[in-house]
Each structure stands twice: as structure tokens, then as C-alpha cells.
Amino acid sequence: xxxxxxxxxxxxxxxxxxVELARGMLPGREQTITVAxxxxxxGLGTDATAIADAVTAADGGDGxxxxxxxxxxxxxxxxxxxxxxxxxxxxxxxxxAPLVEGLVGAAVTAAAGADRDRVAAEALRGLxxxxxxxxx
Amino acid sequence: MSAVDAAALTAWVRxxxxxxxxxxxxxxQLDAAIGDADHGANLDRGMTAAVAALEAQPADDPAAVLKTxxxxxxxxxxxxxxxxxxxxxxxxxxxxxxxDGRALAAAVRAGYDGVVARGKAERGDKTMLxxxxxxxxxxxEALAAGKPLGEALGAAAQAAAAGRDATEPLVxxxxxxxxxxxxSAGHVDPGAASTTLLVEAAxxxxxxxx
Numbered sequence: 315x316x317x318x319x320x321x322x323x324x325x326x327x328x329x330x331x332x333v334e335l336a337r338g339m340l341p342g343r344e345q346t347i348t349v350a351x352x353x354x355x356x357g358l359g360t361d362a363t364a365i366a367d368a369v370t371a372a373d374g375g376d377g378x379x380x381x382x383x384x385x386x387x388x389x390x391x392x393x394x395x396x397x398x399x400x401x402x403x404x405x406x407x408x409x410x411a412p413l414v415e416g417l418v419g420a421a422v423t424a425a426a427g428a429d430r431d432r433v434a435a436e437a438l439r440g441l442x443x444x445x446x447x448x449x450x
Numbered sequence: 451m452s453a454v455d456a457a458a459l460t461a462w463v464r465x466x467x468x469x470x471x472x473x474x475x476x477x478x479q480l481d482a483a484i485g486d487a488d489h490g491a492n493l494d495r496g497m498t499a500a501v502a503a504l505e506a507q508p509a510d511d512p513a514a515v516l517k518t519x520x521x522x523x524x525x526x527x528x529x530x531x532x533x534x535x536x537x538x539x540x541x542x543x544x545x546x547x548x549x550d551g552r553a554l555a556a557a558v559r560a561g562y563d564g565v566v567a568r569g570k571a572e573r574g575d576k577t578m579l580x581x582x583x584x585x586x587x588x589x590x591e592a593l594a595a596g597k598p599l600g601e602a603l604g605a606a607a608q609a610a611a612a613g614r615d616a617t618e619p620l621v622x623x624x625x626x627x628x629x630x631x632x633x634s635a636g637h638v639d640p641g642a643a644s645t646t647l648l649v650e651a652a653x654x655x656x657x658x659x660x
Contacts, residue, residue, distance in 0.1 A: 353526075354526060357528070359532070360532075362536065363524055385530060386528075386533060389568055390532065393568065
């Protein structure tokens with residue numbers, strides 16, 4: 315099973331668009347990416363119980379990398395870890411990577427069959443191409 | 451002396467919900483000054499949902515009362531106060547072992563430690579910890595000095611209110627208010643204000659227990 319990816323955002327539209335962008339890099343390839351975004355009424359917000367569910371859905375046994383936007387998305391993702399079973403929690407990494415760039419890097423790497431730590435490392439390197447380009 | 455049982459904790463939750471509803475606009479005004487003007491509305495929505503959840507499925511077990519409040523706040527509050535208050539009640543539920551004042555104090559201490567770990571804030575950062583920290587200390591000290599629970603919670607509520615008032619001149623170092631820098635000084639922190647209501651609700655609802 316490839317490593318599962320989870321996108322956490324205050325906004326459902328933002329999360330779905332980021333996933334669409336990442337999937338554009340994976341023509342014809344399978345990759346599990348689940349989304350936990352927005353509050354219960356569809357407004358802006360994050361919900362740790364929804365994140366825990368998204369992690370469980372993305373978990374195929376070989377690890378999960380969670381990408382998130384900012385502020386309470388981070389607090390909610392950490393809170394979600396407390397709601398998970400111990401064996402699932404041990405397989406989850408919360409990535410400090412920027413959401414869009416990190417997700418694209420993680421998706422390409424995960425779909426190629428890399429392990430969880432490699433996927434997380436690639437997410438974290440997500441800003442490197444942009445930084446290299448603009449510093450030249 | 452009746453115990454700090456599920457009914458007592460439910461009464462605490464109901465009193466907190468009542469105070470939050472009553473102070474909803476005041477909390478939102480505090481948040482409008484240094485945040486995004488949604489704290490009163492968010493917490494009112496969350497606590498209204500928590501009371502409804504406890505009515506729909508009354509819990510016999512004290513820890514289950516706190517767990518229900520935790521998951522309901524996490525689901526319904528949105529914003530940082532959802533995971534922060536949710537973590538307080540979640541950790542308190544996990545630590546609650548017994549139905550006397552000392553068990554309650556240990557649970558509150560575990561909840562406080564959870565908020566510290568989750569928010570990575572320290573006292574003096576102009577957050578809910580500025581009320582919750584002094585209240586937790588005052589509760590432990592009063593119980594250690596042999597005071598009855600009602601009196602100890604009264605001392606905790608006074609400590610929380612003093613901590614809340616002391617946030618006014620502080621510059622925020624955490625959360626959205628920290629973007630304001632020096633301009634966050636001169637306003638009471640809304641999280642410290644709502645946390646004071648939580649402790650005041652305990653003092654009212656749990657007097658005579660434990």
C-alpha cells in the first residue's frame with residue numbers, strides 16, 4: 315500500500331483545489347488523498363474528529379502524512395492524534411511543510427511507492443524549487 | 451457531602467454554558483479588539499451543543515461527561531478554542547479517577563497540562579493559560595491546606611479573574627492577537643475571560659460537593 319495523504323484546511327474549497335492540483339501530477343496513478351476541511355456547517359474552520367476520520371480512511375497500514383494550512387489547523391491535527399488508536403497514531407506524521415507545495419511533493423513521492431519518512435521529507439522540500447528559482 | 455459525580459459535572463457544564471451564553475457578546479467584543487470577533491459566538495455554539503449532547507445521552511460516568519464535552523467542542527467550535535478547550539476536557543476526562551475534590555483537582559491539572567502542551571504557550575503570553583494556570587494552582591493549594599472543595603473553587607475563581615484582569619496590559623505572543631504586536635496591549639484576552647467563566651461555573655455548581 316502506498317503511504318496515505320491527508321489534507322487539513324480551514325476551507326473545503328482550498329483543500330479540494332490543492333488535491334486537484336496534486337492529482338494533476340499523477341496521471342493514471344492511484345494515490346489515497348483524504349480531506350478534512352471546513353467546519354460542520356461548511357464554513358471556515360477545522361475539526362479534529364473529522365481529521366481523525368480522514369487519517370483512518372487514508373491509513374492502509376504503511377503510514378500517513380498529514381499536510382495542513384495554518385493556525386488552528388495545526389492544533390486540530392495534533393488534537394486528532396489523541397483521538398486515534400495507538401497503533402494508527404504511531405503511523406502518522408504531521409508535516410510542517412507548506413500545504414500546496416508540500417502536498418504536490420508528497421503525492422508524487424507516495425505514488426511512486428516511497429516509505430512514509432521519505433514522503434514526509436519530500437513534502438518538507440516542497441519549497442526548494444520555488445526558492446531556487448526566485449533566488450537565481 | 452455529596453460526591454463530584456456525573457450529575458455534578460453535568461451541572462458544571464450547564465452553568466458554564468449559561469455564563470458563556472450570557473457573556474457571548476462581551477466575549478466577542480473582546481475578541482473584536484484583538485482577534486477575529488468570533489470567540490463568544492463560537493464558544494456559545496459549542497457549549498450549547500455540549501449541553502444538548504449530555505441531555506440526549508446522559509452519562510453515568512463522570513469521565514464520560516467530560517469526554518462528551520471534549521468531542522462536542524472539538525466538532526462544533528472551530529478556531530483555536532475548539533482544540534484548546536477540547537484538549538482541556540479530553541485530558542481531564544482521561545485523568546479523572548474518583549469522585550472527590552482531589553480527583554477533580556488532578557483532572558483540572560491534567561487539563562491544564564494538556565492546554566500547555568497543545569498551545570505551546572506560557573503564562574504571560576496573553577492566553578487562556580493566564581487564567582487557567584493561577585486557578586489550577588489556587589485549587590491545589592487550597593485543597594492541600596485542607597479547605598473544602600467549594601471554598602477551594604472559590605479561591606480558584608478569584609485567581610482566574612485576577613489572571614484575566616492581568617492580561618490587559620500584556621502584549622500577545624500566541625494566536626491571531628500576536629499579529630497585532632504592541633497594539634494587542636490595553637485589551638483583556640478573550641480566552642482568559644472565557645476560562646474565568648469556566649472556573650466561576652465550577653465554584654457555583656460544585657459548591658457543597660467533594
